[in-house]
Amino acid sequence: MTDRLKDFETFILQHCSDMPLPAGLDTRLSELGLDSLDLLDLILAIENEFNIEIDMDGVDDEMSLREFGVRFLP
Amino acid sequence: MNRQLARSLLRAMVHAQVRLARLCHRSDAVGDAVFKHTWNTLRRCKLATWCASQTRRRFQPDAAEALLIEVLEVMKAQGLAFQARTHLLAADTTMALLDSGLAPLIVVTSHTGFSTTTLTLLDKGLAVTLVADALPAAELTARYRPIREQYPGFEVVPKDRYSLVRLRDALRDGRTISCAADFQDAATKTYSLVSPAIFEFARRLNAELLMSKTLISEDGSITTLLDGPHRISDATASTKAFIDFVNAGRHPPKQLSIGHPPLA
Numbered sequence: 205m206t207d208r209l210k211d212f213e214t215f216i217l218q219h220c221s222d223m224p225l226p227a228g229l230d231t232r233l234s235e236l237g238l239d240s241l242d243l244l245d246l247i248l249a250i251e252n253e254f255n256i257e258i259d260m261d262g263v264d265d266e267m268s269l270r271e272f273g274v275r276f277l278p
Numbered sequence: 279m280n281r282q283l284a285r286s287l288l289r290a291m292v293h294a295q296v297r298l299a300r301l302c303h304r305s306d307a308v309g310d311a312v313f314k315h316t317w318n319t320l321r322r323c324k325l326a327t328w329c330a331s332q333t334r335r336r337f338q339p340d341a342a343e344a345l346l347i348e349v350l351e352v353m354k355a356q357g358l359a360f361q362a363r364t365h366l367l368a369a370d371t372t373m374a375l376l377d378s379g380l381a382p383l384i385v386v387t388s389h390t391g392f393s394t395t396t397l398t399l400l401d402k403g404l405a406v407t408l409v410a411d412a413l414p415a416a417e418l419t420a421r422y423r424p425i426r427e428q429y430p431g432f433e434v435v436p437k438d439r440y441s442l443v444r445l446r447d448a449l450r451d452g453r454t455i456s457c458a459a460d461f462q463d464a465a466t467k468t469y470s471l472v473s474p475a476i477f478e479f480a481r482r483l484n485a486e487l488l489m490s491k492t493l494i495s496e497d498g499s500i501t502t503l504l505d506g507p508h509r510i511s512d513a514t515a516s517t518k519a520f521i522d523f524v525n526a527g528r529h530p531p532k533q534l535s536i537g538h539p540p541l542a
Contacts, residue, residue: 240442241478247443248482260443 208254212273215253219246229273234265250276281332288329288345292352295319300356309353309360316349317498336462337469338532339390342494349498363497366398368504372488375507376402382449383507384480384487385456388524388532389469391492391502392458397425398502399454405431407448409457409476412436442479449485459520461539471537472521478513487516489523 213229223238225231238246247258258276267275295316303311320326321342330345339347346362353360368376375381376399383404387395392408399406406429410418418434426432433453435444445455457476460469480487486507493501505523510516517536525531 238439240439241475241482243439244442244446244479244482247446258443260440260447263440265439 208277209270209273212250212254212269212277215250216269216273219249225269227268229270230268232266232268233263233272281335284329284332288326288333288348289352291320291323291326291329292316292348293356296349296352296356296358300358309358312358313349313353313360313362313498316353317346320345320349321496321498336467337389340494340528340530343390343492346494346498346500363499364394364398364401365495365499365501366402366504367501368488372504372506375486376404376504379404380452381486382452383454384445384449384476384485385454385490385504386459386476386487386520387456387490387492388460388472388534389458391490392456394492394500395490395502396456399456400425400429400432403431404454405433405452407433407435407445407453407455409437409441409445409455410434412438442475445479446483449483459517460534461537463537464540468533470533470535471539472517472534473539474513474517474536475539477510477516477520480508481510481513481516484509489520491524 209229216229217225220236223236226235233243247260250256251258254277256276256278263272296312299312299315300308302315326345327341330348331341333344334347350360350362366373375383379402385395385399396406396408408422410422413421413436418436422432422434433448435441435448445457448455459472459476461471461473462468463470477487479485487510488504488506489508490502490504493503495501508516514536521534521536524534
């Protein structure tokens with residue numbers, strides 16, 4: 205795991221401390237139990253933390269947090 | 279009289295009037311003439327107005343809205359080309375904002391006005407992202423293909439757990455969002471609940487929001503009324519203000535209350 209992905213995992217564990225993460229970073233987006241406002245908060249927080257812009261094209265329920273991180277973290 | 283019977287009777291009356299009008303009007307502007315004849319006749323007919331008030335209760339239209347939809351559908355079914363005349367009514371500052379085409383905006387409406395509102399915004403030359411019911415991709419594409427072909431700046435975002443993030447992307451691209459805030463109550467099957475989510479979205483992104491509704495004039499033309507821009511500080515209070523805006527001057531008022539849609 206790259207340092208960037210480790211940072212991402214740490215951030216997710218902190219930010220999502222009250223959410224179910226049954227498979228850690230391999231948890232699918234659909235399993236997080238987020239509504240659209242929660243998901244917006246999460247995306248905005250990731251963008252601020254990692255100074256990136258996330259384009260949601262191609263993102264769907266089947267994507268895991270790990271795949272999400274690999275795709276968007278430089 | 280039950281609603282199904284009222285609907286059938288109304289449709290029969292509209293079909294008959296349209297056929298009669300077609301016999302009377304054979305000019306180039308036949309669509310306009312047929313509409314004017316049909317609308318003016320049925321709008322004054324108490325039975326037609328009453329039947330219209332009994333139809334399409336799911337969306338809570340008033341009698342004029344229901345009658346207009348019925349006339350337009352019958353004319354289309356009879357192959358008559360016609361587009362209802364539309365007007366835009368807004369404060370000078372709102373008009374200037376729309377004309378500038380610069381400010382990303384959120385325009386919130388309800389299900390009896392969202393198609394007209396969206397077309398009005400597109401006619402102003404704005405790039406519009408419409409929030410649509412979450413349908414299978416093929417169905418969504420087919421439903422909005424005619425609009426997309428006419429307006430290349432038109433996009434659709436399905437209403438799901440990703441919609442607000444995609445709307446954030448749309449705002450970031452300088453697009454205007456058109457969104458109906460009301461949704462169907464699973465118990466009553468009517469669009470009687472209004473979600474505060476789009477207002478909360480506007481608050482979190484500090485985006486300007488316009489409220490929109492449509493009014494049917496005596497001559498059957500449609501006026502889109504825009505109110506704002508608003509900066510949202512309290513999503514619940516703004517949702518209540520939106521319900522008041524929709525119902526101002528409306529008889530009978532729509533039965534609307536604040537609700538939260540189930541998780542997608």
